[in-house]
Amino acid sequence: MVRKIANKVLALAGYKLVRCRKPFRSVSSSLDPKRERCGLPKSALETIQAGAMRYTYKGISCLKNPFDLAIYAQLIHQTKPGTIVEIGSASGGSALWLSDQVNSFSLDTLIYSVDINVVTAVSAPNLKFLVGDIHHLDDSELPSLLENLRRPLMVIEDGPHYFDGSLAALEFFDKYLMPGEYIIIEDGIVIFATIVPSLAQCTLRREEKRR
Numbered sequence: 001m002v003r004k005i006a007n008k009v010l011a012l013a014g015y016k017l018v019r020c021r022k023p024f025r026s027v028s029s030s031l032d033p034k035r036e037r038c039g040l041p042k043s044a045l046e047t048i049q050a051g052a053m054r055y056t057y058k059g060i061s062c063l064k065n066p067f068d069l070a071i072y073a074q075l076i077h078q079t080k081p082g083t084i085v086e087i088g089s090a091s092g093g094s095a096l097w098l099s100d101q102v103n104s105f106s107l108d109t110l111i112y113s114v115d116i117n118v119v120t121a122v123s124a125p126n127l128k129f130l131v132g133d134i135h136h137l138d139d140s141e142l143p144s145l146l147e148n149l150r151r152p153l154m155v156i157e158d159g160p161h162y163f164d165g166s167l168a169a170l171e172f173f174d175k176y177l178m179p180g181e182y183i184i185i186e187d188g189i190v191i192f193a194t195i196v197p198s199l200a201q202c203t204l205r206r207e208e209k210r211r
């Protein structure tokens with residue numbers, strides 16, 4: 001019965017509860033570091049990823065899975081960021097979720113969401129969408145907005161997911177981030193598990209660097 005109700009709830013978000021034949025292994029204890037980076041089987045990751053691609057927040061596409069949302073909520077509550085910069089706005093759903101999330105914690109946080117395609121259909125008082133290319137963030141409005149930024153800073157890199165883009169973001173935000181602040185590079189697991197094959201280049205480049 002509980003399983004049936006859970007499946008109905010999950011189905012709304014595009015997920016399906018499946019019985020796991022083998023218990024999930026502990027990530028820290030038994031993964032082969034050369035082959036796997038996650039305790040979930042690939043089939044479960046694929047289902048979760050498919051659901052995340054269909055998820056909407058307040059009717060707007062928000063490309064996050066339930067684990068992302070739970071971990072972001074916890075991290076925001078723990079670190080109480082004064083500024084959040086998101087690279088990769090897509091439809092603006094994740095930025096809107098961040099905006100509501102900080103409000104629900106009564107935080108005075110400013111959110112800047114940057115994308116090569118600016119979002120105009122979403123707005124909130126603590127949220128600003130900017131146009132910018134992850135490879136040339138110095139040319140965007142960000143440097144002037146971050147001049148007297150409210151701390152702590154939290155950066156979410158959810159842009160094109162290619163090696164060069166992530167590296168450019170790390171180099172740009174290195175100037176701003178202080179010890180104890182967070183930069184999150186999204187989608188490492190789906191890239192490693194080649195669930196999004198077009199992003200395999202990122203993994204390959206990373207593997208090349210290791211050798």
Ligand SMILES: C[S@@+](CC[C@H](N)C(=O)[O-])C[C@H]1O[C@@H](n2cnc3c(N)ncnc32)[C@H](O)[C@@H]1O
Pocket residue numbers: 061062063064086087088089090091092093094114115116117132133134135158159160165
């Ligand atoms: C995965 S989506 C972002 C998803 C969004 N954060 C969410 O959770 O709903 C990636 C976004 O990166 C943007 N993008 C692609 N190349 C970019 C670049 N060079 N600079 C900045 N953004 C880029 C795309 O336009 C797309 O909207």
